[in-house]
Amino acid sequence: MNDPVANLRIVLVGTQHPGNIGSAARAMKTMGLSRLHLVAPERFPDPEAVALAAGADDLLLAASVHAGLVDALAGCHRVVGTSARRRSVPLPELSPREAAAELVRAAAAGPVALVFGRERTGLENAELQRCHATVTIPADPAFSSLNLAAAVQVLAYELRLALLEAGAVAAPAPGPEGGPPEPPATAEELERYFEHLAQALDDIDFHKGRSPDMVMARLRRLYLRAGLDRREVRILRGILSDAQRLARLARGRDA
Numbered sequence: 001m002n003d004p005v006a007n008l009r010i011v012l013v014g015t016q017h018p019g020n021i022g023s024a025a026r027a028m029k030t031m032g033l034s035r036l037h038l039v040a041p042e043r044f045p046d047p048e049a050v051a052l053a054a055g056a057d058d059l060l061l062a063a064s065v066h067a068g069l070v071d072a073l074a075g076c077h078r079v080v081g082t083s084a085r086r087r088s089v090p091l092p093e094l095s096p097r098e099a100a101a102e103l104v105r106a107a108a109a110g111p112v113a114l115v116f117g118r119e120r121t122g123l124e125n126a127e128l129q130r131c132h133a134t135v136t137i138p139a140d141p142a143f144s145s146l147n148l149a150a151a152v153q154v155l156a157y158e159l160r161l162a163l164l165e166a167g168a169v170a171a172p173a174p175g176p177e178g179g180p181p182e183p184p185a186t187a188e189e190l191e192r193y194f195e196h197l198a199q200a201l202d203d204i205d206f207h208k209g210r211s212p213d214m215v216m217a218r219l220r221r222l223y224l225r226a227g228l229d230r231r232e233v234r235i236l237r238g239i240l241s242d243a244q245r246l247a248r249l250a251r252g253r254d255a
């Protein structure tokens, strides 16, 4: 199966707190990952896992539970182990970004795994020796051990970025402000805007007998600095038209 997302396994080894399994499932789901593998969890299934999954319980239901790491890695042709500290096992050490890029690349060809260790003791050396490389999140060296689910979140995010970069998942749809950029306003459009602005300031009696030239020069400089696009000019002209209409109404009432 060559769906890179389906080929990405998150493997949690010997997890002690079921809440961490739930939080890890939630972390995975927010990043579009779904394949959770559990190796000898101390308590699973467990209501605490469901509670902390907060809606990602479908991942818990679908999770594969294995007696040993070898079973969880069956079929995987690339395995990266995570560690909060440098280990004596001589393996290539990757940054989170490198590890994610490598796993996503390899996932195009078949199953791959990112392996997380126990809360108290991490992965054993024998388990790390089943990995092609290790990855350490470059946290503060004085306090480098993240909570297990937090580490899953950070690395799942890196996997998400790598999947987006590879075009393996769709980029988020543009929001209401998205879409193609509006072209910049032309010099003619800006001139018509400045004429409209001068007229509107007159209509609302902004100048009160003073010379409008200085104010207009400053306002020109302000608007030119903003680099307005066409839509912004249309909005500003709409505001001016409304101000002029209200000024006319007010004059009508006063007359």
Ligand SMILES: C[S@@+](CC[C@H](N)C(=O)[O-])C[C@H]1O[C@@H](n2cnc3c(N)ncnc32)[C@H](O)[C@@H]1O
Residues within 6 Å of the ligand: 082, 083, 084, 085, 115, 116, 117, 118, 119, 120, 121, 122, 123, 135, 136, 137, 138, 139, 144, 145, 146, 147, 148, 149, 151
């Ligand atoms: C609380 S940590 C285990 C700490 C353990 N004392 C150790 O030194 O490995 C639990 C798991 O979270 C992951 N983890 C925590 N901090 C990490 C970091 N800075 N980089 C990579 N993984 C980390 C690893 O999978 C680790 O086995």
